[in-house]
Amino acid sequence: GAVVSQHPSWVICKSGTSVKIECRSLDFQATTMFWYRQFPKQSLMLMATSNEGSKATYEQGVEKDKFLINHASLTLSTLTVTSAHPEDSSFYICSAGQSYGYTFGSGTRLTVV
Amino acid sequence: GNSVTQMEGPVTLSEEAFLTINCTYTATGYPSLFWYVQYPGEGLQLLLKATKADDKGSNKGFEATYRKETTSFHLEKGSVQVSDSAVYFCALSETDSWGKLQFGAGTQVVVTP
Numbered sequence: 458g459a460v461v462s463q464h465p466s467w468v469i470c471k472s473g474t475s476v477k478i479e480c481r482s483l484d485f486q487a488t489t490m491f492w493y494r495q496f497p498k499q500s501l502m503l504m505a506t507s508n509e510g511s512k513a514t515y516e517q518g519v520e521k522d523k524f525l526i527n528h529a530s531l532t533l534s535t536l537t538v539t540s541a542h543p544e545d546s547s548f549y550i551c552s553a554g555q556s557y558g559y560t561f562g563s564g565t566r567l568t569v570v
Numbered sequence: 571g572n573s574v575t576q577m578e579g580p581v582t583l584s585e586e587a588f589l590t591i592n593c594t595y596t597a598t599g600y601p602s603l604f605w606y607v608q609y610p611g612e613g614l615q616l617l618l619k620a621t622k623a624d625d626k627g628s629n630k631g632f633e634a635t636y637r638k639e640t641t642s643f644h645l646e647k648g649s650v651q652v653s654d655s656a657v658y659f660c661a662l663s664e665t666d667s668w669g670k671l672q673f674g675a676g677t678q679v680v681v682t683p
Contacts, residue, residue, distance in 0.1 A: 463613070491670060500659065500673045501614075550613055552671070559663075559671060561606075563613040 459485050461553050463562025470541055470569055478536045478565045480551035486531035487553035492524075495548040495564075504549075507534040541569045572597045576660050576674035583650055583681050591645040591677045593634075593660035601662040603627075603636055603643040604671070608657045617645075617658070650681045 460483040470476050480490055488509045493501040505526050506514040513526035523545075525537040538545055550564040577592040595601065605617040605627070618627030623638035634645045643660060660674040 493671075500675045501671075503670050503672075506670065552614075559604075559616065561614040561616075 459553070459560040461487075461551065461560045461562040463551055463565055465565060466563060467566040468568070470567070472542055472569055473540055475537055475539045476541055476567060478538075478549055478551075478567075480534045480536070480553075480562050482532045482553045482560075485553070487534075488531060489554055490528060490534040491552045491554075491559070492526060492534075492536050493550045493552070495550065497548075501550065504536075538567065541567070543569045545569050572601070572662060572664065572672045574660050574662055574672055574674035576658075576677050578675070579657075579678040581677060581679045583679065585652055585681055585683055586649045587681075589645070589647045589650045589654070589679065591658055591660075591679070593643045593645065593674060595641050595643065595660075595662050597641075597662060597664065599664050601664050603634070604661040604663070605632070605634055605643070605645050606659040606661060606673075608659065608676070610656070614659065650679070652681045652683055655679060655681045 462481045464479050490507040492504045494504050495501045503516050504519045507526045507528040509528045509531050515521045528534040546569045548564050548566050552559045552561045573596045575594050602621045604619045606614040607617045608614050618629040620627040620636035626635045632647045634643050657676045657678045659676045661671045
């Protein structure tokens with residue numbers, strides 16, 4: 458079946474630094490990937506839609522300059538959290554659409570200290 | 571806009587009990603409906619889906635029927651196991667394959683021996 462690999466699975470960074478999260482589709486090409494954020498004990502909220510070769514589409518309220526998304530190839534999308542602050546600590550998860558549903562990565566738990 | 575409403579948790583059950591998690595939705599078009607499961611510390615896994623009215627999705631003993639007249643997609647399992655302890659998310663997408671997912675708040679299910 459379709460596999461989406463997300464790395465790292467967890468990361469701790471200092472406030473003010475940047476963190477890059479990778480999302481790869483291993484056995485299929487994904488022209489579109491989605492990035493979600495999940496706060497503790499809450500649901501997933503869509504942050505942005507990542508389209509290969511073009512600019513990402515951000516949901517209302519998501520800072521595009523803070524959450525940089527790059528989708529340079531059909532198998533790789535990256536999310537960079539720039540100048541991270543403690544309030545950015547969250548669970549970030551990507552997904553890629555397939556005809557039979559959406560395959561999610563395993564998620565990245567970001568802790569900013 | 572679209573929305574998904576799930577019953578609040580946590581839901582605590584004994585092993586072999588019957589499980590129902592209610593899910594209702596509002597949508598402007600004809601969405602596809604999904605149930606995802608998230609085990610502790612992991613990403614999301616697709617549990618089942620239904621793409622049109624009266625479709626029944628089923629997997630691992632879980633079932634849900636797309637009811638357009640009541641705009642519902644309730645999840646049921648006849649006999650739960652301890653391994654079913656997880657958070658369950660109801661979700662919808664306006665398009666079958668490439669649309670964005672709108673998630674419900676999630677329902678935590680705890681199954682005790």
